[in-house]
Amino acid sequence: MSQQSDGAVQVLTARTTDHDGIVVVTIAGEVDRMTPDSPVLTAAEAVRRLPAGVVLDLNAVTFFGSAGVNMLAAVWQQAEAAAVPLAIVAGTRAVRMPLAISGVDVLLALYPTLPDALAAVRAVPPPRRR
Secondary structure (H helix, E strand, O other): OOOOOEEEEEEEEEEEEEOOOEEEEEEEEEEOOOOOOOOOOHHHHHHHHOOOOEEEEEEEEEEEEEHHHHHHHHHHHOOOHHHHHHHEEEEHHHHEEEOOOOOOOHHHOOOOOOOHHHHHOOOOOOOOOO
């Protein structure tokens, strides 16, 4: 959780769902600091289970700071090492801008919508694992 300037608390949440073997992690709120229980790390846990693919849906993220960019890069590295297809739903400026500024956007498979990301992951031929 983080404190907003108006005194309200912004809650960061993650919800995991299964879409025919593809794990979708939907994150909502502000990703502005690195914590051991960060919802972004829920995606790392999903990758460790070696599913058919992982989609990280960030369209409900309202702020994406450098800690989020770093965690996302770490999840990408983990997915690459495990040969788990990973797609990121990043259709909002709040997420796309920090990824572009940091240069991480060129490493990641970014899509504007969840259906686009799911279709991309399904298009990766199984098994891709080494």
